[in-house]
Amino acid sequence: MVYMLKFINKLKRYFNKVIFRTPGVEFLQKNKDIKTRTKYLNFWFNKVKNKKNFKRFFLDSDLPLDELPIRFIQDENYTISENMLNSLALNGVIVIENALPKNEFLNIKDYFEDLKSGRYKKDWENKPDNPLFFTQADEVRGLIDIQNFSSLKRYSDYISKKIYGKSVKPTVEFHYLNIRDKVEEVTRGATYLHSDRFLPHFKIFYTPNKIERDTAPFQYSLGSHKLNSKYFNFFKNAENYDETDKFSKDLLGKLETITTEENTMYIAFTNGLHKRTCFTEKNKERSMVFLQYVERYNKFNYLF
Numbered sequence: 084m085v086y087m088l089k090f091i092n093k094l095k096r097y098f099n100k101v102i103f104r105t106p107g108v109e110f111l112q113k114n115k116d117i118k119t120r121t122k123y124l125n126f127w128f129n130k131v132k133n134k135k136n137f138k139r140f141f142l143d144s145d146l147p148l149d150e151l152p153i154r155f156i157q158d159e160n161y162t163i164s165e166n167m168l169n170s171l172a173l174n175g176v177i178v179i180e181n182a183l184p185k186n187e188f189l190n191i192k193d194y195f196e197d198l199k200s201g202r203y204k205k206d207w208e209n210k211p212d213n214p215l216f217f218t219q220a221d222e223v224r225g226l227i228d229i230q231n232f233s234s235l236k237r238y239s240d241y242i243s244k245k246i247y248g249k250s251v252k253p254t255v256e257f258h259y260l261n262i263r264d265k266v267e268e269v270t271r272g273a274t275y276l277h278s279d280r281f282l283p284h285f286k287i288f289y290t291p292n293k294i295e296r297d298t299a300p301f302q303y304s305l306g307s308h309k310l311n312s313k314y315f316n317f318f319k320n321a322e323n324y325d326e327t328d329k330f331s332k333d334l335l336g337k338l339e340t341i342t343t344e345e346n347t348m349y350i351a352f353t354n355g356l357h358k359r360t361c362f363t364e365k366n367k368e369r370s371m372v373f374l375q376y377v378e379r380y381n382k383f384n385y386l387f
C-alpha cells in the first residue's frame with residue numbers, strides 16, 4: 084500500500100514537472116527567429132489577458148511608480164491588506180516586517196538550526212541536500228510541507244488566490260547558505276538581474292534573520308513585471324534573459340534592495356528582473372524559506 088502511494092506520488096510529480104510544466108524560455112532559446120518568437124509570445128500573452136486576476140497585477144499600469152510604499156509592518160491580525168496588494172501590483176515586490184507570530188517565527192528558526200547542524204531530525208520530505216547551484220557558497224536545502232506552518236499557509240492561500248484566482252499549494256524549500264572563504268563572484272541566473280520566465284509568476288520569501296547589505300540581499304527592478312511593450316521586446320530579442328541583453332535596459336526600472344529585519348516576508352513577481360546580490364564579506368550566512376507555485380500552477384492553468 085505504501086509503495087503504491089509512493090508510486091502514485093512519483094507519477095504525479097512527473098506529470099506536473101514534465102508534461103504540464105509551465106512554459107519557460109526554453110522555446111525561445113531554441114527558436115531565435117523573431118517572427119516565431121512573436122507568435123509564441125502573443126499566444127501566451129493572450130492567455131494571460133483572458134485571466135481576470137492577472138489583469139490587476141500584470142497588465143494594468145495606470146498608477147504612477149513610487150507612489151505606494153513597498154515596506155509594511157504587520158500588526159497582530161497577520162493579514163494581507165488591499166494596500167499591500169496594490170503596491171505589489173504596481174511595484175512587483177513588497178516587504179512585510181514582523182510577518183509571523185512569535186511561535187511560528189521561533190519554530191522556523193529551529194528548522195534552520197536543524198539544517199545548519201546537519202542532524203536533519205525535523206520532518207523534511209527528503210534528506211536535505213546541497214543543490215550545488217553556487218560554486219562559492221555552501222548551501223543546504225530542505226523540502227517540507229506547508230501544513231507545518233499555519234500562518235505562512237494562510238498567507239500563501241490568500242495571496243495565491245488573489246493572483247491565480249485559486250489557492251495553490253506551494254512547494255516549500257528551506258535554504259541555508261554560507262559563504263566561507265571569499266567574496267562571491269556573479270552567477271548567471273542568480274546574481275545577475277534576470278527573469279525566471281515570461282509568464283506571470285511569483286514567489287514568497289521568508290527570512291527569520293536580519294539581511295544587511297553585505298549578506299546578499301535580494302534586488303528587484305520596480306515595475307519590470309508588467310507585460311507591456313518593453314517587456315515584450317525584451318523577451319522577443321533576448322539571448323540570456325538577463326541584464327546582459329540589450330533590451331533589458333529599457334525594462335530596467337529603479338532598483339530596490341530588499342534588506343530585512345528579522346521575521347520578514349517578501350513577495351516578488353519573479354517574471355520581472357531580480358537577483359540575489361553577492362556576498363561581499365567572508366563567513367556570512369543566510370537562511371531563507373522559498374514558497375513556489377510553478378509545480379502546481381502549470382501549463383494547463385494558464386491555458387484554460
Ligand SMILES: [Fe+2]
Nearest residue numbers: 272278279353
Ligand atoms: Fe530568479
